[in-house]
Amino acid sequence: MTSASTGAAPPSWRARFASGAAVRLESLIVLAVLCIVMAMLSNAFLSVSNILNILLSTSVFGTLAIGMTFVISSAGIDLSVGSILALSGVVGAILTSNLELPWWIGVLGCLATGSLTGALNGFLVTKAAIPPFIVTLGMLGIARGFALVLSNGISIYGLPPEIVWLGQGRPFGVPTPVIVLLLAALVAHVLLAHTRFGVYAQVIGDNEGAARAMGVGVERMKVLIYTLSGLLSGLAGLLFAARVNSGEPTAGLSYELTAITATILGGTNLFGGRGSVLGTLIGALIMGVLQNGLNLMAVRPFYQQIAIGAVLILAVWLDRINSKEGWRR
Amino acid sequence: MFKRSTLAASIAALALGLATSAAFAADKPVYGVLMKTLSNPFWGAMEKGVDEGGKSAGVEIFLDAVESDQSAEPQLNACNTMLQKKTAAMITAAINSTILLPCLKQANEMKIPVVDLDNNLDPAITKKAGVDIAFHIGSDNEAAGAKGADYLVSVLGKDAKGPVLVIEGLSGNITGEKRAHGFAEELKKQAPGLSIVASLPGDWDSLKAANITNDTLQRTPDLVAIFCANDDMALGSVEAARAAGKDKLIVIGVDGNSNAVKSIKAGRLNASVAQLPYLVGEQAVENVKKLLAGDKVQETINVPTLVLTKEVIEANKDPMLQYVK
Numbered sequence: 001m002t003s004a005s006t007g008a009a010p011p012s013w014r015a016r017f018a019s020g021a022a023v024r025l026e027s028l029i030v031l032a033v034l035c036i037v038m039a040m041l042s043n044a045f046l047s048v049s050n051i052l053n054i055l056l057s058t059s060v061f062g063t064l065a066i067g068m069t070f071v072i073s074s075a076g077i078d079l080s081v082g083s084i085l086a087l088s089g090v091v092g093a094i095l096t097s098n099l100e101l102p103w104w105i106g107v108l109g110c111l112a113t114g115s116l117t118g119a120l121n122g123f124l125v126t127k128a129a130i131p132p133f134i135v136t137l138g139m140l141g142i143a144r145g146f147a148l149v150l151s152n153g154i155s156i157y158g159l160p161p162e163i164v165w166l167g168q169g170r171p172f173g174v175p176t177p178v179i180v181l182l183l184a185a186l187v188a189h190v191l192l193a194h195t196r197f198g199v200y201a202q203v204i205g206d207n208e209g210a211a212r213a214m215g216v217g218v219e220r221m222k223v224l225i226y227t228l229s230g231l232l233s234g235l236a237g238l239l240f241a242a243r244v245n246s247g248e249p250t251a252g253l254s255y256e257l258t259a260i261t262a263t264i265l266g267g268t269n270l271f272g273g274r275g276s277v278l279g280t281l282i283g284a285l286i287m288g289v290l291q292n293g294l295n296l297m298a299v300r301p302f303y304q305q306i307a308i309g310a311v312l313i314l315a316v317w318l319d320r321i322n323s324k325e326g327w328r329r
Numbered sequence: 330m331f332k333r334s335t336l337a338a339s340i341a342a343l344a345l346g347l348a349t350s351a352a353f354a355a356d357k358p359v360y361g362v363l364m365k366t367l368s369n370p371f372w373g374a375m376e377k378g379v380d381e382g383g384k385s386a387g388v389e390i391f392l393d394a395v396e397s398d399q400s401a402e403p404q405l406n407a408c409n410t411m412l413q414k415k416t417a418a419m420i421t422a423a424i425n426s427t428i429l430l431p432c433l434k435q436a437n438e439m440k441i442p443v444v445d446l447d448n449n450l451d452p453a454i455t456k457k458a459g460v461d462i463a464f465h466i467g468s469d470n471e472a473a474g475a476k477g478a479d480y481l482v483s484v485l486g487k488d489a490k491g492p493v494l495v496i497e498g499l500s501g502n503i504t505g506e507k508r509a510h511g512f513a514e515e516l517k518k519q520a521p522g523l524s525i526v527a528s529l530p531g532d533w534d535s536l537k538a539a540n541i542t543n544d545t546l547q548r549t550p551d552l553v554a555i556f557c558a559n560d561d562m563a564l565g566s567v568e569a570a571r572a573a574g575k576d577k578l579i580v581i582g583v584d585g586n587s588n589a590v591k592s593i594k595a596g597r598l599n600a601s602v603a604q605l606p607y608l609v610g611e612q613a614v615e616n617v618k619k620l621l622a623g624d625k626v627q628e629t630i631n632v633p634t635l636v637l638t639k640e641v642i643e644a645n646k647d648p649m650l651q652y653v654k
Contacts, residue, residue, distance in 0.1 A: 050413045057406035153530060154501030157427045157454070168431050240402060245458075246427045250399045291403075295410040300367065301396045301403075 024267030026318040038293030058288035059177035065262035067232030075205035075272025079136040082252035083143035088113040088237030093156035093247025103160035110238040118230015122223030147249040156247040167242025189277040205272025361416035364394040370586040374654040378610025408432035420444040426451040466630040468604040474511025490522035491553035496531040498558040505558040535565030542569040554579040560589035
């Protein structure tokens, strides 16, 4: 995509990574083909209500994937997003259902839980210099464990109507979680593609040494990136709890893998560097369309697993044979 | 480039074939059935029963399931997707009482009758949420637990003394709670000397149950019996017990699934309170047909249970055995 210059000054970092905001064509093609195939295989697929249904089912893990985009762009990984989702949902439910505090305290509680846990991840990655894989793998267990401890293992049912609206409302006929997802994606896209924060995140992922030499505060950036991922996990936890009107300690099991798959499907380089929020949205939609289409055809969930794995490999392979840059590292 | 045209051609051919077959199948009414997971043979037997019920009722069954007993949001998504198909009825085996409520409420609004398959929806919770359930069908889980206690006392005697372990189902799931509760109450009544030293959630998982069994045997090596709220857990538990050399330990499960039957025949598992999921599935479909035809159907339908032991299986006299699949 970005052509090598003919000896003039190399394109600025900003220009080089802003092109990552452009969507990877292969992902769009895969999504389009999938939609066409599903529409042909089931006449219930292409209705407005089903499309809204697909968007709704994508909203929770899509929010997680948006956060994951930042993390993976910076050459990190966050395996704890599913557990943070559960912990945030449980905390929000305890605040509003058990302690009967107002709904906005529940919302703040979810977001704060997510952000604090994410910040803890960032702190351990930078100060203790433990690889992100290990830190977030440990946090996966710790956050999940806390969610189970705080809730005693059972779901906490009955949230305030304002929060339920967040998960089940349909302003102008569009499910609220979809609106939240799109708003979050918009903000995240601007953040990633058009602010210094986003550009630095990708620079760190592309070449951390060079970023440091440039004067980028790498440690501070990493803490902020993991906090952002935690914040979005908290938001996803809030949406999940609102959708099912309860804090579920078993929420989000394996959602981290789904978020990673959506991010990769969208074109973000797994080893860091270029990232794209729009691409991640498309990746999430690919998975949502697959699951919905296969559900409409009553395909056994086991086959759905196979299909999702196959589509991931296919999409990335398509990218490989088409791109000139190939894989680094 | 030739690959693209053959790909396009094959997709078109596939679509044409499926479209024509779909068009032919559209005439019979379609009942939607949403299960938890098909990995447990209990649900496999229920699926067979539902299919058989569909055949005799002349309806088509659209069956969907999710990955595991804990896939909460995926089950909600599958439920919403099933609504898109506008089936004549929704027969659901919910993972817990709260997860599907938004979808079931919508089903109410779309005038699609909702059936609670295998008593997974607590009527108190559904009433409070304003969700109307046409009927609950399943086995009386409290009675099933009580039958397990009854069997244990029949083997050990009313004056037996000793520690007993109870392994519950998924935390917060009403089926597991009722079975454990039914067992505990009946045991207290019939044999007060048998005391329950621990009641821990095994999450319907055989490995978890095996680990709980091992840990409990460490603390209480003189354990006399283990009651598990389902067969998967009982099978895990019995393997752990036999591996620890405890051959006299009585292990009782609930469900009567095909793996449990094999284990009982092989002399490993002692007994299982068979819940005849095949019969539950069949009767669910039959009763939906009655309901849609305008007949009155009981709000709670209890399908009988049967305690399976080696003797019962070998004698093969009980007519209910035909429903054990």
